[in-house]
Amino acid sequence: xxxxxxxxxxxxxxxxxxxxxxxxxxxxxxxxxxxxxxxxxxxxxxxxxxxxxxxxxxxxxxxxxxxxxxxxxxxxxxxxxxxxxxxxxxxxxxxxxxxxxxxxxxxxxxxxxxxxxxxxxxxxxxxxxxxxxxxxxxxxxxxxxxxxxxxxxxxxxxxxxxxxxxxxxxxxxxxxxxxxxxxxxxxxxxxxxxxxxxxxxxxxxxxxxxxxxxxxxxxxxxxxxxxxxxxxxxxxxxxxxxxxxxxxxxxxxxxxxxxxxxxxxxxxxxxxxxxxxxxxxxxxxxxxxxxxxxxxxxxxxxxxxxxxxxxxxxxxxxxxxxxxxxxxxxxxxxxxxxxxxxxxxxxxxxxxxxxxxxxxxxxxxxxxxxxxxxxxxxxxxxxxxxxxxxxxxxxxxxxxxxxxxxxxxxxxxxxxxxxxxxxxxxxxxxxxxxxxxxxxxxxxxxxxxxxxxxxxxxxxxxxxxxxxxxxxxxxxxxxxxxxxxxxxxxxxxxxxxxxxxxxxxxxxxxxxxxxxxxxxxxxxxxxxxxxxxxxxxxxxxxxxxxxxxxxxxxxxxxxxxxxxxxxxxxxxxxxxxxxxxxxxxxxxxxxxxxxxxxxxxxxxxxxxxxxxxxxxxxxxxxxxxxxxxxxxxxxxxxxxxxxxxxxxxxxxxxxxxxxxxxxxxxxxxxxxxxxxxxxxxxxxxxxxxxxxxxxxxxxxx
Amino acid sequence: xxxxxxxxxxxxxxxxxxxxxxxxxxxxxxxxxxxxxxxxxxxxxxxxxxxxxxxxxxxxxxxxxxxxxxxxxxxxxxxxxxx
Numbered sequence: 011x012x013x014x015x016x017x018x019x020x021x022x023x024x025x026x027x028x029x030x031x032x033x034x035x036x037x038x039x040x041x042x043x044x045x046x047x048x049x050x051x052x053x054x055x056x057x058x059x060x061x062x063x064x065x066x067x068x069x070x071x072x073x074x075x076x077x078x079x080x081x082x083x084x085x086x087x088x089x090x091x092x093x094x095x096x097x098x099x100x101x102x103x104x105x106x107x108x109x110x111x112x113x114x115x116x117x118x119x120x121x122x123x124x125x126x127x128x129x130x131x132x133x134x135x136x137x138x139x140x141x142x143x144x145x146x147x148x149x150x151x152x153x154x155x156x157x158x159x160x161x162x163x164x165x166x167x168x169x170x171x172x173x174x175x176x177x178x179x180x181x182x183x184x185x186x187x188x189x190x191x192x193x194x195x196x197x198x199x200x201x202x203x204x205x206x207x208x209x210x211x212x213x214x215x216x217x218x219x220x221x222x223x224x225x226x227x228x229x230x231x232x233x234x235x236x237x238x239x240x241x242x243x244x245x246x247x248x249x250x251x252x253x254x255x256x257x258x259x260x261x262x263x264x265x266x267x268x269x270x271x272x273x274x275x276x277x278x279x280x281x282x283x284x285x286x287x288x289x290x291x292x293x294x295x296x297x298x299x300x301x302x303x304x305x306x307x308x309x310x311x312x313x314x315x316x317x318x319x320x321x322x323x324x325x326x327x328x329x330x331x332x333x334x335x336x337x338x339x340x341x342x343x344x345x346x347x348x349x350x351x352x353x354x355x356x357x358x359x360x361x362x363x364x365x366x367x368x369x370x371x372x373x374x375x376x377x378x379x380x381x382x383x384x385x386x387x388x389x390x391x392x393x394x395x396x397x398x399x400x401x402x403x404x405x406x407x408x409x410x411x412x413x414x415x416x417x418x419x420x421x422x423x424x425x426x427x428x429x430x431x432x433x434x435x436x437x438x439x440x441x442x443x444x445x446x447x448x449x450x451x452x453x454x455x456x457x458x459x460x461x462x463x464x465x466x467x468x469x470x471x472x473x474x475x476x477x478x479x480x481x482x483x484x485x486x487x488x489x490x491x492x493x494x495x496x497x498x499x500x501x502x503x504x505x506x507x508x509x510x511x512x513x514x515x516x517x518x519x520x521x522x523x524x525x526x527x528x529x530x531x532x533x534x535x536x537x538x539x540x541x542x543x544x545x546x547x548x549x550x551x552x553x554x555x556x557x558x559x560x561x562x563x564x565x566x567x568x569x570x571x572x573x574x575x576x577x578x579x580x581x582x583x584x585x586x587x588x589x590x591x592x593x594x595x596x597x598x599x600x601x602x603x604x605x606x607x608x609x610x611x612x613x614x615x616x617x618x619x620x621x622x623x624x625x626x627x628x629x630x631x632x633x634x635x636x637x638x639x640x641x642x643x644x645x646x647x648x649x650x651x652x653x654x655x656x657x658x659x660x661x662x663x664x665x666x667x668x669x670x671x672x673x674x675x676x677x678x679x680x681x682x683x684x685x686x687x688x689x690x691x692x693x694x695x696x697x698x699x700x701x702x703x704x705x706x707x708x709x710x711x
Numbered sequence: 712x713x714x715x716x717x718x719x720x721x722x723x724x725x726x727x728x729x730x731x732x733x734x735x736x737x738x739x740x741x742x743x744x745x746x747x748x749x750x751x752x753x754x755x756x757x758x759x760x761x762x763x764x765x766x767x768x769x770x771x772x773x774x775x776x777x778x779x780x781x782x783x784x785x786x787x788x789x790x791x792x793x794x
Contacts, residue, residue, distance in 0.1 A: 172723050172756055179755035182790050196792035204734055204763040209726040209756055214791065275769070305772055 189222025394422025
């Protein structure tokens with residue numbers, strides 16, 4: 011993704027965070043709640059991380075300071091008072107201005123805020139800290155504005171141009187320094203074979219489109235000494251780029267031949283040759299390889315490029331406000347409700363009329379399902395672009411730490427609901443940051459462990475069993491279980507001598523405030539992050555697990571639902587209430603035998619199912635309702651699975667499965683983690699949706 | 712592996728020497744490693760020779776690897792269409 015793209019993502023993200031921050035800072039003034047302090051810390055932490063990626067260095071440095079203050083507040087070292095709130099609000103305003111590119115007052119305001127921070131922290135820093143407005147911080151925001159010009163440049167040189175001491179490459183570099191090439195073709199068709207070539211002659215020429223803020227005369231000046239006796243053409247094509255329908259090369263679907271020539275694999279001449287001898291029913295790629303102009307590998311590379319361009323074209327053609335899509339989906343939900351209402355009426359009609367009505371409804375049902383799939387598919391976008399934004403982050407952060415790390419992306423074409431993609435950006439960033447900072451070892455250490463100097467972080471996405479999995483895997487040193495245990499004991503999470511398995515130890519990493527890092531790094535180590543990861547992912551009805559092997563690396567595996575809006579649910583009845591259990595979580599349903607039910611210490615009531623004990627959950631107890639059956643052997647049990655745990659939910663009756671459009675429950679309606687939302691049924695009744703993951707968590711407490 | 716070490720002043724002045732070094736390296740049966748560690752920047756003449764060599768290597772399905780390429784040279788190669 012280009013820089014402007016990253017900045018735009020950051021701009022949108024930060025606006026939301028800043029709004030939340032303001033509300034929370036004001037809340038802090040009213041009451042000093044540790045949860046609010048934690049939240050403020052996380053917001054600044056996220057702002058810090060993203061501003062770093064987007065190149066807002068001044069925001070990055072500043073938020074790091076505020077984060078330190080909040081860390082001190084968290085540990086009780088700084089008291090929550092008016093002064094602190096003033097500082098936080100002032101900082102918030104400054105960050106807002108800095109991001110918007112308003113650098114007139116920023117320098118002074120920033121110095122004043124830093125001075126206040128230093129007083130609070132009890133540190134004195136050099137007063138002459140440079141104000142970096144003119145640097146990376148102020149610049150990007152302005153760059154987003156209009157004011158670019160586009161020039162099409164053709165630069166062909168005389169073959170004896172070197173003799174006059176002119177280096178065409180130097181000229182091209184000067185041109186590149188004026189802006190950015192949005193299109194670049196190098197014509198190498200005149201380049202002879204290595205053995206035949208006279209290396210003192212120039213064979214190359216360029217066709218470029220330059221995007222720049224410089225005036226036309228600056229572009230002309232680059233070619234000052236060559237324009238008279240060489241083939242130089244400069245054309246201002248800004249109008250083509252600022253019109254309603256931009257004529258950008260990369261937004262058009264490219265042909266394979268064009269890609270091969272633009273990448274310099276094939277010369278124009280070779281392409282013409284191939285095209286002229288292309289027969290019907292023969293593929294261009296095959297012929298190119300057959301003629302020996304490119305290898306299979308080159309061809310594969312070009313095909314992948316073509317696919318990428320196609321994807322870009324496809325994704326860039328969807329420009330619909332997501333709110334409209336949500337509205338559409340909601341309306342569809344209402345139609346589904348209406349349909350089930352009609353279905354119920356059909357049941358009450360006499361046989362013949364009822365049959366006719368039901369038949370008509372089947373047809374309608376098929377269409378609504380298709381309709382729903384269509385809407386869902388509009389909401390689905392490939393994860394690739396949001397993965398790409400991490401490349402720069404990995405590069406910059408690893409360099410800052412003196413590490414050599416490569417980010418590899420796999421499965422970028424995997425599609426996921428847009429809302430889900432927007433929300434996983436933050437957790438992913440945390441996990442990648444973690445891998446860079448703690449996962450991958452320094453190059454020297456890697457070498458002595460017999461590994462490649464360059465570390466590898468793999469970002470992978472794939473579909474499996476109706477879910478999307480996203481993995482962040484590193485080939486670093488893996489989690490140090492011994493240190494993890496020591497730290498957990500020091501923090502009082504574990505007692506000395508407690509026997510815990512590795513999986514349980516790893517789950518400690520997700521606890522708030524936990525970090526094994528020895529010192530606070532620029533990127534991570536404050537123990538914030540991993541708990542945010544878990545909370546964010548769970549709010550998406552997903553889960554995260556860690557797999558770590560000492561010396562080999564760590565993998566974070568995030569499981570996400572395809573969409574947040576609709577689930578396939580099983581309707582069950584308990585007493586007079588109807589609940590919905592997500593079908594994906596259901597393993598089986600059965601009627602337990604009386605002799606299989608026991609009470610086990612620390613596990614409560616369990617049912618033995620084929621030699622395995624499953625915890626029994628009495629839903630009516632949990633939600634305080636009156637059931638039809640209170641003896642498990644009279645009722646039914648639906649066994650559900652979440653992560654590694656299975657529980658059996660006791661119900662009175664299975665009503666059948668149905669597609670459910672989820673309506674969210676506001677926080678004040680239910681504080682129970684066992685519920686994730688509600689749905690309206692055909693008869694107008696409301697059914698609550700059981701959050702299996704939350705239920706299991708609640709039970710384990 | 713045949714290693715070709717580029718000199719600091721690889722360019723038009725020593726271009727024939729560079730051309731013949733690459734020619735020899737391509738003829739060798741094993742893969743070629745170009746060592747750019749001493750090079751701060753290249754000129755158009757040097758890049759042309761590299762492009763021609765790279766094309767011939769591709770045709771013979773042999774691989775040409777590079778090491779020690781600094782940012783400036785990387786940009787130059789990119790400008791000339793070498794990926």
